[in-house]
Amino acid sequence: MNTKKSTYHHGNLREVLISSALEILKEGTLQDLSLRALARKAGVSQTAPYRHFEDKEALIVVLISEGSALLQEHMVKACQGTDDPVEQLINMGVAYYDFSQDYSAHFRLMFGGSLEDKEKHAHLFEQEKKGYDVLEQVISNCMKLPHSPELSPRLIRLTSWSLVHGLASLILNDVMNDDVPKGDNKREVVSEVISFYTRSMFEK
Incomplete structure (x- = not known):
């Protein structure tokens, strides 16, 4: 199971997404960062990041x-x-x-x-x-x-x-x-x- 998904609960989605975005950037480049990639990294639905980030x-x-x-x-x-x-x-x-x-x-x-x-x-x-x-x-x-x-x-x-x-x-x-x-x-x-x-x- 994705550890992000297991620790996610309502109210801390924003923090989980920010942490996941930083992990993506540490592992790759800015080109690797997208809201879809962010959702996968955080272990949440593809629409979840849009609750906090327009783009x-x-x-x-x-x-x-x-x-x-x-x-x-x-x-x-x-x-x-x-x-x-x-x-x-x-x-x-x-x-x-x-x-x-x-x-x-x-x-x-x-x-x-x-x-x-x-x-x-x-x-x-x-x-x-x-x-x-x-x-x-x-x-x-x-x-x-x-x-x-x-x-x-x-x-x-x-x-x-x-x-x-x-x-x-x-x-x-x-x-x-x-x-x-x-x-x-x-x-x-x-x-x-x-x-x-x-x-x-x-x-x-």
Whole structure:
């Protein structure tokens, strides 16, 4: 018996469908995700997904929104425990990498151009901005330090994000096999690279 079908009961269908969609994305690609495939994976009737999602795009929007909220939680939590903005920025970078590994399906959807017309979904931009605001506040605090560079905070944000996102994407796609050790050491390498970049930027 399909384990999803045996654990499904009225009221948690939405959660079962979201969990099944993420499993499909982890095992395959966006092309493998459809409401029919979702129904099969969840062990429910082919019409059941339509109770919560009008179409595939509606499902993707929900998953991206969920991912944005999770990433924001990671970034906010990374700032806790220290008042040093440089440490906060480093911790946020590592937290971003952790998110890409722990929530890889969300990460790929969020940054993979999975929506043809993202402009239709204004709330996604509003949600993403909350994450940007957290990063910008930390960078703003870093820019107040004695040895901060004479650059615009926007440029610092762009270069910081590009570095961390690039590392996360390369490792997630197994592009850096020859440069990054196996297993948990990848996180250590990422932390060292982020720390080197950040401290060279704001500390002398």
